[in-house]
Amino acid sequence: MLLNLKYISLGVLVFQTTSLVLTMRYSRTFKEEGPRYLASTAVVIAEMMKIAACLLIVYKDSDYSFKALNRVLQDEIMNKPMDTLKLAIPSGIYTLQNNLLYVALSNLDAATYQVTYQLKVLTTAFFSVTMLGKNLGVYQWLSLLILMAGVTLVQWPTDTTEEVKQELSAGSQFVGLIAVLSACLSSGFAGVYFEKILKGTKQSVWIRNIQLGLFGSIFGIMGVYVYDGQRVKEHGIFQGYNKFTWIVVILQV
Numbered sequence: 001m002l003l004n005l006k007y008i009s010l011g012v013l014v015f016q017t018t019s020l021v022l023t024m025r026y027s028r029t030f031k032e033e034g035p036r037y038l039a040s041t042a043v044v045i046a047e048m049m050k051i052a053a054c055l056l057i058v059y060k061d062s063d064y065s066f067k068a069l070n071r072v073l074q075d076e077i078m079n080k081p082m083d084t085l086k087l088a089i090p091s092g093i094y095t096l097q098n099n100l101l102y103v104a105l106s107n108l109d110a111a112t113y114q115v116t117y118q119l120k121v122l123t124t125a126f127f128s129v130t131m132l133g134k135n136l137g138v139y140q141w142l143s144l145l146i147l148m149a150g151v152t153l154v155q156w157p158t159d160t161t162e163e164v165k166q167e168l169s170a171g172s173q174f175v176g177l178i179a180v181l182s183a184c185l186s187s188g189f190a191g192v193y194f195e196k197i198l199k200g201t202k203q204s205v206w207i208r209n210i211q212l213g214l215f216g217s218i219f220g221i222m223g224v225y226v227y228d229g230q231r232v233k234e235h236g237i238f239q240g241y242n243k244f245t246w247i248v249v250i251l252q253v
Helices: 002-029 039-061 066-078 081-085 088-107 110-132 138-155 162-168 173-199 205-235 243-252
Strands: none
Touching (some): 002 243, 039 088, 039 205, 039 243, 173 205
């Protein structure tokens, strides 16, 4: 039963990551009348929906009691401010990373992005060794070197068709590459930092994700105000939203 669950979980994860990349890329390049949706607002909405989803799970674990849910939130979040503040660092990094992914997919084709983003495995390994003291075997380091070689070959200049050249001319490939590499670095650090926090606490992962979501929403709203405040005032938060945008948001959640 547990083995089947592992394979089911792996299958769901593969479906989620690949479909997210394809739908996000399509949603950023899909041409329609009116303004395109703001990536910064999509990040905020996803964070708020994550909080709602985790609250439902904690509510279920509290035997469907609002009183028990309120007590858990008070004890684990409100009454432990310093413990909660520890999540501000990875939350801010995750928020930056989510915005960078939109930038990357606006400037790179889906295949190049998907392969290049696998460098997060390398950055995660590096931070696991330096921050958690993990030891990697010879075959693990060899696998990472092969991964780096694969990403390098994907980025190697090749003759492309005129159609692809025209498609990618709308955005800078260099900007997309810098964005995805920055996302790999931030993903590796934030993931290991979050793992370190989880290993040093007895709090459930759902409570930790609520804390992450709270800070992520705050940082995300600040980003919306600073970078897209004027456009939000003119056309609203949900400008340019369509069914593909909501699919992207749900997959992010």
